[in-house]
Amino acid sequence: MAEPDEASPARVAAFRTGLSAESRAAAYLMAKGYRIFLAKRFRTPYGEIDIVAKRRNLVAFVEVKARATLDDAAFAVTPRQQARINDAAQAWLAAHPEHANFELRFDAMLIAPRHLPRHLLAAFDASP
Numbered sequence: 001m002a003e004p005d006e007a008s009p010a011r012v013a014a015f016r017t018g019l020s021a022e023s024r025a026a027a028y029l030m031a032k033g034y035r036i037f038l039a040k041r042f043r044t045p046y047g048e049i050d051i052v053a054k055r056r057n058l059v060a061f062v063e064v065k066a067r068a069t070l071d072d073a074a075f076a077v078t079p080r081q082q083a084r085i086n087d088a089a090q091a092w093l094a095a096h097p098e099h100a101n102f103e104l105r106f107d108a109m110l111i112a113p114r115h116l117p118r119h120l121l122a123a124f125d126a127s128p
Contacts, residue, residue, distance in 0.1 A: 021066035022050055025109035028117040029053050034060065046087035051109070059102045061089045063123070066111040070118050073110035077123060082106070086126035 026036045034053040042049040051062040063085055065073040085106060093100055108123035 021109075021111040022064050024111055025062065025064045025117055026051060028109065028119065029060075029062070032119070042088070042092055044088040044091035046091060047081075047084040049085060049088045049092060052092060054099075054102075057102050058105060059099050060105045060107045061085060061092070062107045062109050064109045064111065068112060070110045070112045070115055073112055073118075074108070074120070077108050082124045082126065089126065 022040065026040065029051065030036060032055075034055045036051060036053050040051055042052055049061050050064040051060075053060045053062055063077055063081065065076045067073040067076055089104070089106070093104075105122050106124050106126050108120040110118040110120065
């Protein structure tokens with residue numbers, strides 16, 4: 001039996017897949033002219049933002065989803081996750097008030113084997 005603080009092989013594999021997907025997504029965004037320097041894997045009490053990217057006067061909070069198909073990845077961005085990402089984005093903005101006047105957008109980056117990443121601009125609306 002595994003030690004309580006040891007992760008299961010499935011969790012380790014999922015974590016590695018997530019890291020690989022986030023790296024692919026970041027590279028794709030940089031190729032499109034975004035700067036990823038703002039944050040990667042930004043953790044808050046509400047959850048984590050995979051990527052915070054900047055392009056001109058836009059700040060994009062990007063949720064990265066890796067699944068077997070691009071459609072499966074798209075369906076993985078649930079309303080509950082959208083609310084969590086919005087709350088985490090508010091925490092990020094509170095910590096970085098210098099970006100408060102930028103245009104804000106919530107994107108999704110979908111990753112699937114043997115496909116180019118799919119960047120969904122304004123994948124969801126986080127306004128109240």
